[in-house]
Amino acid sequence: MIPATTGSTMISVSRVSKTYGSGAAAVRALDDVSLSVSRGEIFGVVGQSGAGKSTLIRTINSLERPDSGSVLVDGREMTTLSGAELRAARHNIGMIFQHFNLLSSRTVQANVELSLEITGAGRPARRARALEILELVGLHGKAQAYPAQLSGGQKQRVGIARALASSPSVLLSDEATSALDPETTRQILDLIRELSKDLGLTVLLITHEMDVVKRICDSAAVMSGGRILEQGPVDQLLTTEKSLLGQALFPLGEIPETSSAVVEITFNGVTTDRPVIAQLARKHGIDVGILGAAVETIHGRQTGRTRLELPGDELTVAGAVEDLRSQGLFVEVIK
């Protein structure tokens, strides 16, 4: 076992490719994909339908075998494991699903216990652990209910409890909130974030919802056509020029016709109780126009982008931009 030092790599995917079918019908679902997830972080992979996200996440626990490349989880090469070794490795990797995939014939508690039956725990230990983990995911009192009697959010909580019952160090999530309404999605995401912090869990999740990345991800990757277009810590990506993730997370729309200079400011955790724009107008005598804004408060931090129109001569504009940058804001001059 590799000691659990935070910052070290928990999941390392390198140069993984996977093609379905052959000949003219061949689909290259993964095209030379490399990815690195640190211990204890929440890593989100976003991309449109068919981008290869599910294929990627399924190679992590070897539900899908890549044609080439390597997948290391907790120091173990997953692509060559089989039989008992593979099953043992999977005990260390929990997975949750879009459609929950609970056994309808079993109660909530028995669904969670399945995970422990598989790892070979005895009956008293199974019961104790199942009740403990159900408490942890907020399903106290629902142990004897059947999945059909639960709401979507509760079902996913059972899914999480089942995935975490064997105390894995990795949680994989394949669109776990895509079948839930926005409020329930928020609750489930917060639960995942909480559990990740409390249990030191590494989470790899895939989603097509940008909100998921905004809300809980430390790092993210953007996928398209089987390739990873960019990846890294979310706050870094946000302040990378022309970042796809930045644009996708906080879309500002088309740039309108204007003769003035246009700049985009990225707020990243700066508490803007400072009136940035008003100050700008006052100090530099510019009639600042707001062309667009996408700002949200996430975990008490203001994050987002605004697009400003700065009428005035070149010198005034340059001075204003300089001033903004000196306040620690990330400013891109669009035109």
Next chain:
Amino acid sequence: MIDRNDPYFWADLLDTILKGTGETFYTVGLSLLFTVIFGLATGVLLVATEAGGLLSKLFGSRALGFFVNRVLDVVVNIGRSVPFIILMILLIPFTRLLTGSFIGPTAAIVPLTIAGIPFFARLVEIGIREVPVGLVEAAQSLGATRWTILTKVMVAEAVPALALGLSTTVVGLIGYSAMVGAVGGGGLGDVAFRYGYQRYSPEYMFGVVILLVLLVQVFQSLGNFAARRLSHR
């Protein structure tokens, strides 16, 4: 011709029909036991050995999995398409080999079982196909063995459908058993044939028919009830 004015007529009738019912229960009961054992295994294998299925690779060999799948499919189809009366005749040497005779309630078990297995196997197959593949995947992600997945996921989740399939099979077997009875297999079919038909007694004939209708009703209702109770969907 039976004398209807004989003071023992109704007592005899009751006696004969009860004895016939007993034999039918014996024949159908044992046939059902073997049918369930082999039919369940066959049905599960039919689904699991399919391409992409859990046992598409048998003992590490894809070819073996494919072969088993094709063979089972063909055998089940043959079993389902040969009319029962012909199957019964074709099986006479085999029945004699197994039971030492080809008439009587014990001998009847052989053709009933051979007809019952493919019938039940298809119903099992249908039931197991309805189990969402996501459940198998979830169990795989937990590190389950194939045996665990087969028993605790595929079969366990199909139990309500299996209960319905079971009652349908019982009903089918009762029907077949009446046919075997008519050619010497004992049971209610035998009563109907010998007393009702050969000796022209409408009372015996109706008695048997009423009993058969009742039995079918009871077993079908039991199956429906069980399926409803067992399903938590």
